[in-house]
Amino acid sequence: MTSLETELERFAALPNVLVALDFDGTLSPEVDVPAEARALPEAQQALIRLAAAPGVSVALVSGRALDSLLEVSGAPENVFFVGSHGAEILSPGEDAGLGLSDDEAAVVGVLGGLLRAAIHDVEGVWVEDKPAGFAVHTRLATAADAAIAVERLDAAVAEIDYPLTTRGGKNIIEFAVRDTTKAEGIRYLRAKVDADSVFFAGDDVTDEDAFLVLLPGDISLKVGEGETAANHRVASPVEVAQILHRLADLRTS
Numbered sequence: 648m649t650s651l652e653t654e655l656e657r658f659a660a661l662p663n664v665l666v667a668l669d670f671d672g673t674l675s676p677e678v679d680v681p682a683e684a685r686a687l688p689e690a691q692q693a694l695i696r697l698a699a700a701p702g703v704s705v706a707l708v709s710g711r712a713l714d715s716l717l718e719v720s721g722a723p724e725n726v727f728f729v730g731s732h733g734a735e736i737l738s739p740g741e742d743a744g745l746g747l748s749d750d751e752a753a754v755v756g757v758l759g760g761l762l763r764a765a766i767h768d769v770e771g772v773w774v775e776d777k778p779a780g781f782a783v784h785t786r787l788a789t790a791a792d793a794a795i796a797v798e799r800l801d802a803a804v805a806e807i808d809y810p811l812t813t814r815g816g817k818n819i820i821e822f823a824v825r826d827t828t829k830a831e832g833i834r835y836l837r838a839k840v841d842a843d844s845v846f847f848a849g850d851d852v853t854d855e856d857a858f859l860v861l862l863p864g865d866i867s868l869k870v871g872e873g874e875t876a877a878n879h880r881v882a883s884p885v886e887v888a889q890i891l892h893r894l895a896d897l898r899t900s
């Protein structure tokens with residue numbers, strides 16, 4: 648396999664490129680309270696450098712609700728923000744809107760109560776509201792309690808007569824009325840900026856959807872352990888930040 652350095656050099660020499668990045672676990676180390684997550688300062692600095700470089704479009708492609716991503720990312724305004732696993736897209740200078748249908752809004756209204764009732768007495772498990780559904784966090788629960796929560800949640804959502812999308816992730820299970828994935832986000836962005844090549848880095852199972860729609864000549868970077876379709880791997884967000892700075896150096900040299 649071609650080395651990452653060789654691929655970065657080729658990528659940086661192209662006229663028009665897209666650098667797309669997952670947030671939690673990729674730019675930010677994982678923390679117990681999602682609202683307290685922040686991009687590493689080195690990563691934030693690299694985003695600013697890349698977003699200022701001619702012919703480079705930068706995007707954050709996250710499972711977070713768009714508002715939450717805007718709050719924690721610290722990214723400059725001239726980047727693309729893709730939230731809710733591709734359901735919310737904010738392009739620089741444009742408006743974003745999810746626009747749930749009445750049916751979708753009604754399901755979200757009922758779903759939250761069912762999920763909360765299902766896990767209310769399971770220690771360390773809590774429900775995060777999102778625009779198109781909910782994320783149930785189990786990071787602070789024991790493995791046994793997390794398993795109880797998942798069993799109860801499965802039973803609760805079975806009561807809903809609607810084709811919900813369920814997504815797993817790191818200490819999280821999500822239920823949504825939209826079935827978008829990060830693949831749609833990457834496809835949209837590639838076309839929007841007419842990218843000659845795409846770099847995408849991510850750490851979680853939902854990032855695999857994005858890796859799977861990358862094309863020959865794109866660069867895929869998995870962060871941390873676990874099976875992946877990506878071609879390259881690093882151990883942590885610290886190394887991601889170093890790679891982004893290397894890209895910025897190559898692009899501006």
Ligand SMILES: O=P(O)(O)OC[C@H]1O[C@H](O[C@H]2O[C@H](CO)[C@@H](O)[C@H](O)[C@H]2O)[C@H](O)[C@@H](O)[C@@H]1O
Nearest residue numbers: 670671677678679681709710711786817818819
């Ligand atoms: O696609 P991402 O940018 O990786 O977002 C995925 C989810 O991120 C958040 O949860 C994850 O990060 C938290 C903070 O580090 C951590 O506490 C939690 O265990 C992780 O699952 C966010 O809360 C979710 O809404 C996102 O879907």
